Amino acid sequence: MPAADLQLDWVRAFVAVVDAGSLTAAAPLVHRSQSALSMQLKKLEDAVGRPVLNRGPRHLELTPTGLELLGHARRLLEVHAQAQAALHGPTVTGRVSLGVPDDYAAAYLTPVLRSFGARHAAVEIDLVCEQSTTLLPKISRGEIDLAVVSRDRANRGTLLFHEPLVWVGSPQHEAWRRDPLPIAAYEAGSMARRAALAALASQRRAYRVVYNSASLAGQLAAVESGLAIAVLTRCSMPPGLLQLQEKHGLPALPSMEVAALRSRASAGSGAVDALHAEVLRTLRRNG
Template sequence: MQSADLQLDWLRAFVAVVDAGSLTAAAPHVHRSQSALSMQLKKLEDAIGRPVLTRGPRHLELTVTGIELLGPARRMLELHTEALAILHGPEIAGRINLGVPDDYAASYLTPVLRSFATRHAGVEITLVCEQSTSLIPKVTRGELDLALISRDRPQRGTLLFREPLVWVGAAQHEAWRRNPLPVAIYESGSRARRDALAALTAQRRTHRVVYNSASLAGQLAAVESGLAVAALTRCSVPPGLQILGAKHELPALPSMEVAVLRSKASQRMPAVDAMHEQMLRTLRKAGD
């Protein structure tokens, strides 16, 4: 190693890029431009004398040195956070009841929880994974403090971003060639179900619902077995399935408005305030 000094800003930039998957995605989290973030990484690599990240086919990938550094870097940042908490006030504690649909959990909630845990290790989180049709009334009743939801109507919660809906199928089965079109669909009352069926009706595509489920895993099983095609959020499509479109004679689908919804009962709860702020900071897209 060429230098014994590893500045916290360099390590913070490194961890942020690893967690976000790219310089572009990481920049807002550390309140720096992409070019400034790139410069921080270069200074870190110059100090170490070896690269910590390489550009892969889809995103940045850790080198062997990067893998070795990641754990100690996280611990150093956690200790820094603890030191600031000691100097500037007590650590936030408490419990949060948080809801998220299955299809958003891995792609969107994971970076939120990772960043939150680094800053607020004393908060206990109870996670409920259900579809938005179930989560929304639970937030309204105060059974959940916060939920990441697909909006069922305009102005519900605080808009974070828009998630495309796409048709998916298994290439080896070509269920999209059948007439009527067999469809696996979300539960009654869901916005995704309503939009998908409306698009097929508007196209005058003959179809029949062969599988109803609020479970993402169940819909994926129906598609993978060749039973049907499905309309899913793009973030939930696994690599083995094919995204379908106009060349498969399927209509375009609208995007889902993804929002964070907070219960009235959770107002003035510091732990929930912190989680709400973390969700906005991590997930909100410019222009929405």
């Protein structure tokens, strides 16, 4: 009996779930509901004849069959994207400078670049990883073309999603029990820094900034060493740290509005148009 054909939608669903780590995170990437995505995975497994994913309550794991299929699946999608580009218009070329803070780059940039690279392999991307407070004026001055940042005011750029801020500490050192509270903070002017200090002021909690760093790596080093606690975006919190809450004596924190912005100087660039569209398609969430 001949093997069943693998439909492209099933393959795309499979790769999206593997890359996103869950059906919930993958669904908006392929513009499907979770139930529709689950059905596509089932059809793929029926066609393959064996499970490709072990789906636990909190994580997904590739089966040996799924691991073998994944490389073929990526190549299928890449060849399909190349065929689409060849048939439906001229190749987009050029260079794009893209600004993203370290935490958003690590958490969100991979699916954008993977999909964009498959469609527009001739475009060169210069990645600038700096804090949002540094990237925003660079967009205004036209020094970079496009940025994914925590926006500083409503209606600036296109809203993609809300990213919660969280207090984090090392469970081995319990720095949150000290008085005054030792804080690791981003650079002066950082929106995360302002939010943290305003929350502590509203609680009338005594604190002391004992460590300053503009980098995510620097913040993590301060926390992991037990020197201080810090405020991070939830997406950048590594597994070994503890998210601190009201039961630890810490006040609630707001969420950051993550938005895509492009410079006026980039108008008319097909490469920037294409990358901007890919960012919106991949990262923008409804609601």
